[in-house]
Amino acid sequence: MAPGTASKFSAREGFLFLGQEYALNVVPGQRAALRFEQGFFLSKNHLPAAPALFESWYRAAARRVLGERVRLYAEQFGLRYAKIRITGARTRWGSCSSTGTLSFSWRLVMAPLEVVDYVVLHELAHLKVQNHSAAFWAEVARMLPEYKLRRDWLKQNGRRLTLEE
Ligand SMILES: [Zn+2]
Known part of the structure; x- marks a missing residue:
């Protein structure tokens, strides 16, 4: 250091x-x-x-919070995923692999829970539609009608979700 x-x-x-x-x-x-x-x-x-x-505190918190939210929504919408992985990505808040692994940056738990939920639902929607087509966004909107506000929050405030200043 x-x-x-x-x-x-x-x-x-x-x-x-x-x-x-x-x-x-x-x-x-x-x-x-x-x-x-x-x-x-x-x-x-x-x-x-x-x-x-x-x-390491944030990584543990991310594992706990994201684990809970993914389980909650996967059950609510009847979706199956393989596992959850916590990353150190700075701008890629989440991703979904073709084998169903959901990855989330530990930095995401700095954001409000509604924003965390948006990223969780976004990645869960990728279990149905892998790309960002109109069909994908329709899937996101079905699960979270007000998703645009939360997506915009992340675009505007994502830079603030960091330990370095
Ligand atoms: Zn996506």
Whole structure:
């Protein structure tokens, strides 16, 4: 890690999780390296490792949140997928392979849940239609009539879903 990264990190006011900004508190003498309780609490000793700790926290959160949302909607719409994979992609929020593997960037859980749901439903729609044809968007609209607002939010705010500033 480059020198100065950690101090810049701790100077940040907060971090997004499901559309809400939570403050970062650096706590001397805290046992756990990083814990979350309506805010992020980072042990002062672990400050140099902050970027890696945050990434692994977000990856675990993404696995949990995206797993829940995919299961919920797959069941609701009677769709079958193979597995879920969490990636580190910066602008490709989700993808669906021809074998039914759904991939999502861990950065996506920084966005509001309605936006997470849009990406989940978008990828689930690809289980039926692989391309972005009119038939595909009709499928998305059937599952989520107001999808355009959420897609636009992601286009406009996607840059903000990052740990680096
Ligand atoms: Zn797509």
